Amino acid sequence: QLQFVESGGGSVQPGGSLRLACAASGFTLRYYAIGWFRQAPGKEREGVSCISSSGGSTYYADSVKGRFVISRDNTRGMVYLQMNSLKPEDTAIYYCAAGPYSRCPDETAYAYWGQGTQVTVSS
Numbered sequence: 001q002l003q004f005v006e007s008g009g010g011s012v013q014p015g016g017s018l019r020l021a022c023a024a025s026g027f028t029l030r031y032y033a034i035g036w037f038r039q040a041p042g043k044e045r046e047g048v049s050c051i052s053s054s055g056g057s058t059y060y061a062d063s064v065k066g067r068f069v070i071s072r073d074n075t076r077g078m079v080y081l082q083m084n085s086l087k088p089e090d091t092a093i094y095y096c097a098a099g100p101y102s103r104c105p106d107e108t109a110y111a112y113w114g115q116g117t118q119v120t121v122s123s
Helices: none
Strands: 003-007 010-012 018-025 033-039 046-051 058-060 068-073 078-083 092-099 117-121
Touching: 003 092, 018 033, 018 092, 018 117, 033 078, 046 068, 046 078, 058 068, 078 092
Parallel strands: 010 117
Antiparallel strands: 003 018, 018 078, 033 046, 033 092, 046 058, 068 078, 092 117
């Protein structure tokens, strides 16, 4: 089965940091642009950040710009999301998926969804 495996979530206080990791299962990640998406309780899933297959282009939603950094290590088949200065409104399940970079952050263009990793920001 082709899908991603997300990890690195947890509970953190406001202002804290977490680093999420995304690994591919059943296929080679390095050929794909990767997006990070999140879904908060009662809300629709939204695009957070995307990175092109080479890593040369990145996208950030306005809500996370300046706080989150997306990166990838194609030699290890991993994509990361460094999340700093976390806010309670960042609380959500975070997912990674593959799709065309040009369609970021349109989740309907992305595939191979994993189970996600929970991020909770609370004092």
